[in-house]
Amino acid sequence: MTELLSRRDLDFLLFDWLDVVSLCDRPRFADHSRATFTDVLDLSAQLAAEQFAPHYRQSDAAEPVLEDGRVRMHPGVRAAIDAFGKAGLIGAGMDHEVGGFQLPAVVTSACFAWFQAANAGTAAYPFLTVANANLLRAHGTAEQVETFVSPMVEGRWLGTMCLSEPQAGSSLADITTRADPEPDGAYRLTGTKMWISGGEHDLTENIVHLVLARIAGAPGGVRGISLFIVPKVLPAGEHNDVVLAGLNHKMGYRGTVNTVLNFGEGAHRPGGRAGAVGYLVGEPHRGLDYMFHMMNEARIGVGAGATALGYRAHLASVDYARSRPQGRPRGSRSGPQVPIIEHADVRRMLLAQKSYVEGALALVLYCARLVDEVNTGPDERRRADAQLLLDLLTPIAKSWPSQWCLTACDLAIQIHGGYGYTRDYDVEQLYRDNRLNPIHEGTHGIQGLDLLGRKVPGAGGRSLRLLLEAIGCTATAARSRGGEPAEHAEHLQAAADLLAVTVADLYAVGDIDVTLANSTLFLEAAGHVVVAWMWLEQSLAAPGQEAFHAGKRTAARYFFRYELPKAQQQLGFLRTCDTTTLDMQPGWF
């Protein structure tokens, strides 16, 4: 069987490039060492291969169905989640005191990528639970953590995030789910939530929903939204008034049950009264702040998931291309057919994939490393700077892998030819699964507005300056090497300079609608500049003669020659502050 991810590459990125062992000098990670990191990577690779991968196709073909009001799904999902929970991996990054391993985010991201590669649909349950538990750890009371987080860390309960509503997808300001206070300090919630992954199932005895809602009388818009814990089963054992209204049937990611949930519709009446019982998290009206506090990690998680799917598709493509005979070298009309990896166009596609998936993996791990710097950096200034750079890179770490690792899956089908279009090969499903990632946790359009409209001008422009400085440092290091790294450095520096000039031009136009009209293209171009930087970093860390290093350097060359110029063309276009999309009238379509 083809490998799910490359352990060689993860070791290279974690140990040779990011030097994660140095984190063990920090108090939080003092109990760790390269050996403990290696152990948990080994454990993850093994569990992913043994418990998550085997039902990958089956849990797609037999997607969850609603029978007699219950969700029935492939039994492999439950076994995998149980194994994940029993291994303690829900708490991989959490404090020892809640039963966690207290591992660095960069290591847990690498571990979780194995599960995402093995079975994205099944992996979604524990990952949503981790996000849920982290949010409660940060903003819940000690009692809430004890009551709700502990069972999740022990793997006994799962968690969800309930944000969207049918009339409010990207526009959270418009949610209408209502929360009425009760004399005992709890709330009663009424409303409908849409697109809730893991919203109903019997994988665990309880489900902890985190729900955005408006307290009666709260101000309109995003400032009047609060966050509530709404357990499926209340602490006293009574069924809460949370009812499954229907399932969404998706193109891919089918192992993850996706639900519409009705809160407080009256199917159950806890304590004899109407409304689903909810417990306020933190202060009223600050629910979105708490959500966005977790958003960096959630969005990097989406990028990591997209990367994992593309990475697995790439490895499957390399295997196929090495083993499938078809055609002959130019000018040869007889003799045996050659493996298709001998054809230049197949190698071009494989190189494109490699540059996307290894570039994306470097980016998401770099961002996870920044999370560690934010949490455990040696001084206030470095922590603050890490936060600014992380904020800037997050929309890119979410969207770039979602776009280009989907392209890697598309190329995987092309490399497999007709076979890749059949459900007999994994690449068909990897492509369908990965199509989700440009949509959830904020579409490309939302990420583009976040990057160009918020992150770039925010903090007085310091975030962008930090990025340009970091790129400049890498370029300086590469110039001192001479040769090809020095050529790459000139190219990267020119692209980074152009990025800065483009921002200046876009903001000089004086009309914010024009500035932001092509923010999605800006997102895409900035992503290519950032990933070129990741590739120069990787090529500097791979100076050796061995095949692995030669492959890294050739993929870097591919990216600099085939890919980075696309971004320069886009940036040149952006500088024209084009208004075609604004001038087009809806009635002209």
Next chain:
Amino acid sequence: MTELLSRRDLDFLLFDWLDVVSLCDRPRFADHSRATFTDVLDLSAQLAAEQFAPHYRQSDAAEPVLEDGRVRMHPGVRAAIDAFGKAGLIGAGMDHEVGGFQLPAVVTSACFAWFQAANAGTAAYPFLTVANANLLRAHGTAEQVETFVSPMVEGRWLGTMCLSEPQAGSSLADITTRADPEPDGAYRLTGTKMWISGGEHDLTENIVHLVLARIAGAPGGVRGISLFIVPKVLPAGEHNDVVLAGLNHKMGYRGTVNTVLNFGEGAHRPGGRAGAVGYLVGEPHRGLDYMFHMMNEARIGVGAGATALGYRAHLASVDYARSRPQGRPRGSRSGPQVPIIEHADVRRMLLAQKSYVEGALALVLYCARLVDEVNTGPDERRRADAQLLLDLLTPIAKSWPSQWCLTACDLAIQIHGGYGYTRDYDVEQLYRDNRLNPIHEGTHGIQGLDLLGRKVPGAGGRSLRLLLEAIGCTATAARSRGGEPAEHAEHLQAAADLLAVTVADLYAVGDIDVTLANSTLFLEAAGHVVVAWMWLEQSLAAPGQEAFHAGKRTAARYFFRYELPKAQQQLGFLRTCDTTTLDMQPGWF
């Protein structure tokens, strides 16, 4: 319900731009008029909507299954095919003497696009039958036409094309199916064919397979392949030895049953002897020539199908974007949400789709118009030139719509957000269906080699000169208009000049492996130049003030500003004759 295609656009392209009514001056089309063209377009639109569209989703969800050796499929498929046959549309382009309508290819292409948009899976059965019948009309004997073509034109039988084998997909030189001559002049065939669409079903009483095979003792490679008619049921009523070995289960296009067929495995023994009975078409060893004779039309048909799927996805996106409220104008925090078409990024995606699908439709109809010129042009020279230009444009007409109208489907999902990722909306299926088109009838890689390695250098370079002249004529006309068309003309001319220079540079390198290493990128860039030409043509034909014309001109502007520069960047790269893909070693992946 959203329209499947835009009749307004088809009328514009056929009558305002391509002036197809002028074809009625030619003897072959003397019985026709704008009225007869309109009638058959009306008929096609109506049949497509009433017979093909209604079971689009059902024939995907309930794909063909093998039960007790028989293929069971959704009953809507049979009803639709019966209606298509009864309407006489199989013979739409064929001679009156075989029962056809003798319509121009450009009109039949427009008609068939309705069926492809309505239900690509069901439409595949009649279209394969048309291709099969056209091949037999061109190369079969009068008796073969009488015996096999007439029942197909009457809609009583269906036809297939059996080229690929499990070990020979793109590499037809390697097919091993064997044909042994019989004393009576027939042959006995033995072998396995793969990827055969419509290979087995009970939609009709008989199936006419056209099969590539080697006559015993034939030379190896592509020069030793002959073409045979192998009917499922022999003229005497006996079952031929053609056996369904299995079904392929695809990502999309599921309504088209896709089969593995065994010929001559001995399950049946017609006349008591081994082998499937086949009848030679034309001369021995010329089978591939005959196939490739039909390839232009087949490949343009694939391009048209890809266009139709993308076009329908675009129209669905426009409808959705006009009706889905979400978010508010910048700076507005209250008031009702606005339809998402008000957001610049959504309009950007809609404009991109429009530029792709309307550009592609113009290209495939332009190519179909060239088919008419080849067949009925006023003099030998014009017919020969039309053939050369058609040969050059065919790989582009196949691949460009396959790539960019798939992107239009991808954007359709993005515009629909989470809903677009569910099977409740057609765009999900349109995306899966359209993913086939970059693969069948020759992958992008094959088309790129055909364009740069064969068509461009062929005929002493005259094909490319004809293209450049045609582009030059359009540019001259646009310059005389002044204003924006003149600007576009300068831009297009520069891109066309760059295309010519790139060809010269690529062939000056003196190493054909280097020349062709990036032929797929050349295909893509040449496609963008050609479609820019199509857009300049369309904008010249749309000078009016009405919304439709304004939309055409804005889409043209979009293409010239956002898209054509991509091709110029690619051509600039191609001129470097880069060898990264050749230098990359298989062991470095």
